[in-house]
Amino acid sequence: MKEDFLHYIWQHQYFDKTALVTTAGEGLQVLRTGFYNTDAGPDFQEALLKVGEVEWSGSVEVHLNASDWHRHQHQRDLKYDQVVLHVVWEADVPVLYSDGTPVPVLSLQGRVDLSLVNTYQKLQQAMNAIPCAAFWPSVPAITKTLMLERALVERLEAKGEEVLHSFRSYSNDWEQTAYHTLLRGFGFKTNQQGFEQLAKALPLSVVRRHQHNPLQLEALLYGQAGFLEEPEDTYGALLQKEHGFLQHKYTLQPMPRHRWKFLRMRPANFPTVRLAQLAAMLYRQQAFFSKLLEADTVEQYEALFRVPVSEYWQQHYHFGRPAKARQKSIGKGSVQNLVVNVAVPLLAAYRLYTDERVYIEKAVSLLEQLREGSNKITRFYQELGWQARSAADNQAALGLYKKYCAPVNCMRCAIGHKIMKQNSSAT
Incomplete structure (x- = not known):
């Protein structure tokens, strides 16, 4: 107990x-x-x-x-x-x-009453990933729906609080906060730490001064990411020369190249390609946070992230290794991932900061309009007969699992509460 x-x-x-x-x-x-x-x-x-x-x-x-x-x-x-x-x-x-x-x-x-104690112990001692799996079919659909909606709001608020923490550490600068959140999102799962380190190695104050120049943007990003130490072709050498000047000017310290992961990744997801996409986005979407607040439709939010890379990166995945020419703008799945993990948390944070509900409503609306594939956690619930129809459903399931199911926090969950009432004579 x-x-x-x-x-x-x-x-x-x-x-x-x-x-x-x-x-x-x-x-x-x-x-x-x-x-x-x-x-x-x-x-x-x-x-x-x-x-x-x-x-x-x-x-x-x-x-x-x-x-x-x-x-x-x-x-x-x-x-x-x-x-x-x-x-x-x-x-x-x-x-x-x-x-x-x-x-x-x-x-x-x-x-x-012992029936309450016994039901509680069954939930606590369950071997399933979802402790209430044996009871799940008996719980009314409305109870599960309302709890999932609550879990979604709680998850968005938690993400918003994380962003607000960054906001305060960046002297209450929303564009700087958005920059940090954006780079973190560009790492997706495999290279998230690498991009977080890059955000520290390359301050937005420096990026802002060269955001109008695509070549200098790439020089700053690839140089600070550690990819220009030994140029492998003339373009790499050009970037190295440009980076050397800017590094000296701003006293920048590049991060080590070994921080980046390439193993078991498709070439389109290589960090070298992601950096090209990021450079293109920073060039085309200056004042990114302001544009994010102004956007209204899913298409407008997706357009913030879907930008074509420079000509060199249309023909390369690595420096010095030409590949078949291909437009390497961010794919649909990756764009949706960035909307979910960059735009939505920023909107949630701004709602907490301003106390204006329109921003959380916009975040939820975005998630409801996006279709997101299943993952390991959502499949736990799918096995119980629940189906995710949108990114909002996926985020709700993630919130429910991480805050309630994984720590067996059934007594704070409306579903667990309903199960206790249904299976106990004392209530």
């Missing part, structure tokens, strides 16, 4: 309240359970209880064992002096406030 089960029991009051008393024998009446606290401090705040003949307003702390109070050093933390009730499974020892007076304790052992 984990504390989340007792949080669930207390929050929903799923225990026998007949002749309810504290461990000290005082009568206890719950007038208000309090609000679950996800930050530091007691678990439930603004609770209202009647202990004996006195009404108390304050916090409720929940532990498996009463001794956890002392193990967590709550008796030394003044925040816990506002606790009016300590809810535990087993009251193994008395607990004290910081001044040495006893804390009222309620033991739930023997007051919780």
Whole structure:
């Protein structure tokens, strides 16, 4: 058993309240359970209880064992002096406030219906990737739909918070934040770390000064990425010369070439090609963040990323190795990936920053209009009969799995809550 089960029991009051008393024998009446606290401090705040003949307003702390109070050093933390009730499974020892007076304790052992305990244990001990797989068919479709919608919003908010963290570290510069997010997205999965390092090695302040010049952009990107140390043809030598001048001018430190991964990749996904695509995009989409906010349709967002590469890279995958001429603008799947992992998080972050719902609505609308292939995680749910119809569905499933299913956080999930109610006689 984990504390989340007792949080669930207390929050929903799923225990026998007949002749309810504290461990000290005082009568206890719950007038208000309090609000679950996800930050530091007691678990439930603004609770209202009647202990004996006195009404108390304050916090409720929940532990498996009463001794956890002392193990967590709550008796030394003044925040816990506002606790009016300590809810535990087993009251193994008395607990004290910081001044040495006893804390009222309620033991739930023997007051919780065994059917609730058994259902909880089945979820916790399930061997499936989705803990509630055995119960999934019995859960109403509306419950699953609403929970997936909630998981999608939570995932977008979490992504938005990550971007906001970058925004603050970049002195509240949205274009710089968008640049960092863009480069991170261009790494996709295999070369994400390489592109993140490149974003640090090549500041946007330098890019801005040369964004009007495609040759200088390529020189900066390939030079800072470590690909120009030993030129393999005349074009590479030209870029090296240009980079050498700019490197000296801005005191730039290139990253090592070995950071880039080529193994088991199709040539169209090589980092050398991605850098060419990035250079073309930075040239054509100056003031990228402003354009991202102005776009309205899926087509407009996709157009931000779909740009043709320079003539040299239409005929190469590597420096010095000519290949059959081919237009190497970003493919449809990659463009959609960038919309999902660059445009959508930036919109979510801007919604949190401005508190204007239009930006999160725009982000959700984008995801609903994009068709995204299945992945390992979405297939877990597909095996249970659920089908993803859009990128929004995929992102919802990812959010549900990572926040609730993988950590077996069933007591905070509406689906888990419904299963507990359906399979327990006490509720």
